[in-house]
Amino acid sequence: MTTDPARSQPGALALAPRPVPGPVPAWAFPAGAGGTVPGGPATLRCDLPGRRLAAVRLVLDAGAGREPDGGDGVATLVARALLEGTEPGGGTALTAAFERLGASLYAAADLTALRIALDVPVTRLGPALELFSSVVREPALADSDVRRLVRERLEEIAQEDADPGSRAMRELRAVMFPEQARASRPTGGTPGSVDAIQGADVRAFYGSVVPAEATAVVAGDLSGTDADAALRSALEGWSTSGAALRTPDEVAPTTGPRIVVVDRPGSVQTYLSIGHGVPNRAHPDWPLLTVVSHVLGGGLTSRLNAVLREEKGYTYGVRAGLLRLRHCGLFITQGAVHTEVTADAVADALTELRGVISRGIDADECGASVRALADRAPAEYETARSVAAELADAAANNLGADYPRRYLDAVRTATPEEVSRAYAEHIDPEALTVIAVGDADQIREPLEKLGYATVTVSAQEAEPDA
Secondary structure, X not given: OOOOHHHHOOOOOOOOOOOOOOOOOOOOOOOOEEEEOOOOOEEEEEEOOOOOEEEEXXXXXXXXXXXOOOOOOHHHHHHHHHOOOOOOOOXXXXXXXXXXXXXXXXXXXXXXXXXXXXXXXXXXXXXXXXXXXXXHXXXXXXXXXXXXXXXXXXXXXXXXXXXXXXXHHHHHHHHHOOOOOHHHOOOOOOHHHHHOOOHHHHHHHHHOOOHXXXXXXXXXXXOOOOHHHHHHHHHOOXXXXXXXXXXXXXXXXXXXXXXXXXXXXXXXXXXXXXXXXXXXXXXXXXXXHHHHHHHHHOOOXXXXXXXXXXXOOOOOOEEEEEEEOOOOEEEEEEEEEEHHHHHHHHHHHHHHHXXXXXXXXXHHHHHHHHHHHHHOHHHHOOOHHHXXXXXXXXXHOOOOOOHHHHHHHHHHOOOXXXXXXXXXXXXXXXXXXXXXXXXXXXXXXXXXHOOOOOEEEEEOOOOOOO
């Protein structure tokens, strides 16, 4: 036996034992304090010590799901027109005004909400909210700006159609939702609907927004800052007088089985998108479905990637996840594969999707997915921006301010048995919708030979003339 000479000599420095790491405490999503602007939006204040950039997120109940008949895309154009400011052609001046405060303004629309975002140093929150107030209360929404934005949006649509991933997602929604459902059509509108939008349509839609149905979230290091007073000053007394917007539909997705080929002649790859409807985030099984999605396609060691990428070499990678809509969700597996192995890739993907029911999920892969989802939360919500965006999204979908915390708690306690049960209850591998964007002449017959479902072919739209 040897001894440390330094320890055996009289007067030697006594060293403390090497510390042993203990369990890492579970991270909790930051809590917020609710309030209300008199006659205006609900508010949520989330104090994040050390986050010197304040994030303001205003969510208005005016998403694409509330657009008028024939007005697909007007919500998206409203969001973009708001960034032009209070004077026609004032977008550059508005950006410069915010930049002088070190601030940035953004706006976007999805099916659920019209979202306006402000990021600003907490020391300049008050002046930035004053400027923000003028934008939301008195936007120009000028005809000249709208026509320019329409042209820009039409160019974007052409680019989206040229991207196989975007094209596959558009086709998936069009096939899974009935034609009358707003979710079946592109959120940003079609070329025909967008081209018909006028300035009056944009002003009418925004003029029908009900501020009292909105929620304003502010997050950051708010110590010493009266954020509540700044929000009240910016939004109190804001009103509109337009006709009520339509009530959004809640049409559920339909089930398969079905295979749809979107023809892209000469394509050397096929982009696959495989989907199935699931309940929305208010359902207690949503966290469990998130876990099973990660088991199947959440990383390079997931089941789908282990077979399609590592074993077979069909693809650089596939992924699986949940698309979040207000009234429902979609489980989606997607990725690009080599054209000549399209049918083989679909067959192997179906085998893995069926395998959750036939083989279940083991403790190791469930635990790994739970840790991946829960352990990344502190980094995922490191910034005030990400915290404010998540709280605002929960508000827009009527989930409650405590939803992010409840979701993470449910993920952490998920068991293999619960995850397998949720998958079997909500996802039928024999009723999937398979979208394949690729060369129909090469992939149609092999897909038909799978015997999974009837194969139909949808032509890829030609790009519009410049």
